[in-house]
């Protein structure tokens with residue numbers, strides 16, 4: 001199946017050449033690790049948000065631009081006094097430089113390729129807060145990474161934004177699943193705790209390492225989330241922006257937390 005065609009759920013479902021297990025991994029990436037999990041590990045914490053495929057299809061519509069629902073790059077800001085005043089709910093993506101923030105936003109917007117999200121192999125590529133509007137439904141903000149010009153960018157932009165942004169409904173803290181939690185990730189985690197803003201951990205680049213390494217990084221992460229956090233959503237979202245794993249689920253979660261869709265059933269697992 002051409003990479004392009006799996007960007008849309010309908011074409012993914014029609015792609016009969018894909019074995020059901022592969023489709024399941026694309027939609028619910030945690031399922032690819034289940035066989036490797038010890039029986040004693042509670043699977044529930046990885047499947048708290050487990051929408052139906054119909055709900056994911058409903059959410060997907062929001063990511064398709066149309067005359068009445070325009071998706072576009074809106075503006076960039078280097079300081080809080082340049083940040084646009086917007087009413088719609090907002091979500092932002094933070095994390096170390098090179099962790100894959102811009103790539104993830106690009107994957108979320110793959111159904112609207114005219115929206116340009118710039119990614120780069122060189123850490124420190126995103127230098128401003130970039131605002132993307134999804135119609136009147138919500139805004140997605142791509143942030144500069146910490147680690148590259150840290151603490152400057154962070155102190156100047158990310159922290160004040162997180163502390164003061166009134167319409168911010170969720171922060172997505174990205175950690176690289178192929179290398180596991182780093183010192184800088186823990187500093188960001190502590191900051192999110194201090195701010196007490198609800199945040200969610202997204203585990204990126206899950207295509208880059210073996211299942212064993214990913215699982216041990218994930219178990220360690222879960223341990224930290226369980227013992228050291230209050231404001232963190234207990235379920236990490238696993239994604240590969242290159243392979244597209246987990247993108248459908250994350251689109252649906254963002255649609256859900258911004259109040260843009262009503263889920264038909266949230267309790268199945």
Ligand SMILES: Nc1nc2c(ncn2[C@@H]2O[C@H](COP(=O)(O)OP(=O)(O)OP(=O)(O)O)[C@@H](O)[C@H]2O)c(=O)[nH]1
Nearest residue numbers: 097098099100101102103120124125126145240241
């Ligand atoms: N294998 C793999 N590589 C990825 C994935 N996501 C991003 N990358 C690569 O990681 C590098 C950095 O990606 P970006 O999306 O620019 O990272 P960023 O977090 O926005 O970085 P800054 O803007 O510097 O903070 C690029 O070379 C991407 O191709 C992924 O899911 N899998």
Ligand SMILES: [Mg+2]
Nearest residue numbers: 101102125126
């Ligand atoms: Mg970037």
